[in-house]
Amino acid sequence: MSEEVTAQDHNTVQQESPVSHKRKDYLPWDDYFMATALLSAERSKDPVTQVGACIVDSQNRIVSIGYNGFPRNCSDDEFPWTKSKVFLEDKKMYVVHAEANAILNNNGLNLTGTRLYTTLFPCNECAKLIIQVGISHILYLSDKYGAKPKYQASRRMLDAVGVTCTQYRPQRNNIVIDFKKI
Numbered sequence: 001m002s003e004e005v006t007a008q009d010h011n012t013v014q015q016e017s018p019v020s021h022k023r024k025d026y027l028p029w030d031d032y033f034m035a036t037a038l039l040s041a042e043r044s045k046d047p048v049t050q051v052g053a054c055i056v057d058s059q060n061r062i063v064s065i066g067y068n069g070f071p072r073n074c075s076d077d078e079f080p081w082t083k084s085k086v087f088l089e090d091k092k093m094y095v096v097h098a099e100a101n102a103i104l105n106n107n108g109l110n111l112t113g114t115r116l117y118t119t120l121f122p123c124n125e126c127a128k129l130i131i132q133v134g135i136s137h138i139l140y141l142s143d144k145y146g147a148k149p150k151y152q153a154s155r156r157m158l159d160a161v162g163v164t165c166t167q168y169r170p171q172r173n174n175i176v177i178d179f180k181k182i
């Protein structure tokens with residue numbers, strides 16, 4: 001077979017347009033998943049700390065998301081979003097954590113070997129659930145409660161069973177979502 005370049009080949013080259021080249025500033029996977037967790041956190045009614053979580057499988061498919069909120073049908077207008085020394089008036093008594101909601105929202109999928117992207121390092125109760133469903137990696141943004149015993153207990157359990165925990169440094173500082181862009 002000759003290596004001659006035909007007129008048709010030349011035409012093909014000339015017809016190539018820059019639009020066919022890959023976009024350079026697309027979102028990297030990890031930023032995409034952490035941004036999804038952050039977007040989910042925007043749904044939270046907690047006035048102090050809004051937490052979002054996103055669970056991803058080994059094929060980079062999002063299998064679940066969640067944020068901190070009250071249980072289904074427990075009204076945000078009736079239950080307290082305050083911190084109080086009176087137990088029944090403290091939000092802690094009622095709120096379902098973001099990681100727990102993400103685990104519960106998974107539509108029955110097996111979460112073994114998945115990654116959890118969360119905006120806040122998980123507490124001890126969430127760590128127990130994370131371990132029980134087989135999540136193997138945690139990527140988190142904030143560790144603002146890391147010195148508290150609940151969070152140290154969490155780290156102790158996660159370390160003991162080999163769930164890796166990485167504080168994620170996003171490649172971008174922000175992502176603008178502009179509803180008018182399209």
Ligand SMILES: O=c1ccn([C@H]2C[C@H](O)[C@@H](COP(=O)(O)O)O2)c(=O)[nH]1
Binds near residue numbers: 095097
């Ligand atoms: O692993 C966690 C830990 C906490 N949360 C939620 C629970 C609350 O709604 C807030 C924390 O409120 P503070 O007023 O900052 O104590 O975060 C969670 O979803 N997951």
